Amino acid sequence: MATQRKIDAVLDLTSKLSKAKSVILADYRGLKHKQMEELRKLLRKTNSEFVVAKNRLFLRALGVKAASLQDALQNTTAILFSYADEVAPLRELVKFFKAAGFGKLKAGLLGTQPLTEDDLTRLSALPGREVLLGRLAGQLNAPIQGLHYALQWNLRKFVYALEAVKNSKK
Numbered sequence: 001m002a003t004q005r006k007i008d009a010v011l012d013l014t015s016k017l018s019k020a021k022s023v024i025l026a027d028y029r030g031l032k033h034k035q036m037e038e039l040r041k042l043l044r045k046t047n048s049e050f051v052v053a054k055n056r057l058f059l060r061a062l063g064v065k066a067a068s069l070q071d072a073l074q075n076t077t078a079i080l081f082s083y084a085d086e087v088a089p090l091r092e093l094v095k096f097f098k099a100a101g102f103g104k105l106k107a108g109l110l111g112t113q114p115l116t117e118d119d120l121t122r123l124s125a126l127p128g129r130e131v132l133l134g135r136l137a138g139q140l141n142a143p144i145q146g147l148h149y150a151l152q153w154n155l156r157k158f159v160y161a162l163e164a165v166k167n168s169k170k
Contacts, residue, residue, distance in 0.1 A: 006057060013053055013061035016081045023109040024080040024090055024120060025072045028052070030102030039096050048082045048089035068114035072107035086110055087123055094124040 017023065028036065040050050055073040062069060082089045090108075097103035108115040115123070126132070 009053065009057050010060045013051075013058055013079075014063075016049065016051070017061055019083055020081040021084070021111065022080075022082040022086040022090070024082070024093065025069060025106040025108060026078050026080060026093065026097075027076060027104045027106055028078040028102075029076050031100060035100055035102075039093070042092055042096060043080065043089050046082075046089040046092055047084035048080060050078060050080050050093075052076075052078045069107055069109065077106065085129060087126055088128065090120060090124045091128075094121070 031039070036050075036052075043050050055077055058077070058079065059070070059073060080089055080093055093103075094105070097105075105117050105120045107117065108120050110123075127135075
């Protein structure tokens with residue numbers, strides 16, 4: 001029987017799902033309450049939220065997307081909602097789990113794309129957004145720099161030839 005508390009919980013999860021850019025499911029067994037509070041505080045800095053919810057209520061909130069995450073919703077499940085950057089909170093979560101020695105990624109959604117545990121591990125190993133943008137800018141700039149040096153070389157060669165002629169006339 002649906003109580004008002006459960007209905008409110010499903011509505012809250014649904015609103016968080018609609019705002020989130022990525023959703024990560026994790027097994028938090030082994031973490032103590034103090035560690036959970038520390039993790040929530042750490043993740044709040046990355047504009048994300050770490051919530052423990054009942055699996056059935058989260059399934060109801062997922063609606064159509066539930067099929068892709070149904071297998072991951074076993075045992076205890078915590079949900080990481082990332083509102084700004086899709087990867088930074090995941091990276092922090094993985095780092096915290098490694099430091100604590102407990103916790104495990106289960107599955108996730110990046111937009112509407114379902115992700116497996118392996119996908120999440122590879123995604124967390126990516127460098128930060130700023131680093132990736134810097135690499136992209138460097139790659140886009142490389143052909144222009146090559147052309148610049150190629151055109152500049154002809155001018156340098158001409159200047160060296162003039163300098164040699166000047167030195168030979170002395």
